[in-house]
Amino acid sequence: MIRSLAAVFACAAIFAQPVSAEVVATGDSSFVTRDTAVVSADTKAVWLALISPGRWWNSAHTWSGDAANLTLTPQAGGCFCETIPEDPSNDRVTLEGSVEHMRVIQAFPEKVLRMRGGLGPLQSEAATGVLTIVMSEVDEGTLIVWEYAVGGPMRYETPVISRAVDGVMSQQLGGLADLLGRVDAPRARPAEPDADGADSAPEASVEDAIDAMGRGE
Incomplete structure (x- = not known):
């Protein structure tokens, strides 16, 4: 696992993917990122993956x-965990270890996965975070909204750690x-008149998915 903030920045710069990403809120000891x-x-395929x-998951961001x-x-209480295997090539005895990255607090198949925990450099801090992943149908397939809300005491400057x-x-x-x-980004589906001549609702948007997060859906 990356152990320094500088290394986090360097690795993110090398491997960053062109998804839509943003730090949407910051406080004295809190921040929210949304991707x-x-x-x-x-x-269903999204959920199973x-x-x-x-x-x-990028192997550069694992302990093993x-x-x-x-x-x-x-499932609620389930672990997002990692096994650290024994290293037989090591001259000294290295026993198997393990890491808890996050704990599942909501698992709603094909809709929402929500987990609590401090990822990466946050694991050593008193701060914790809630990662909410929402899946919504769109014309092209599935819109995934990935939001990580972090708060609590930490030994990092919020503007710096939030970007990392x-x-x-x-x-x-x-x-x-x-x-x-x-x-590419989802295209809005044109509204279609229903039997009464009224427009039917368009498919899910990012805003819809974010609203669903707040309602616990």
């Missing part, structure tokens, strides 16, 4: 150096989007 991507897969982080050691149990964390979050969503088939 979005559209993929050609349906919500999402709960298999070893397929898309290999994303294949990551697991995610998609947003870069890493963009990188992880980028890996998921690449696996599933990234497409």
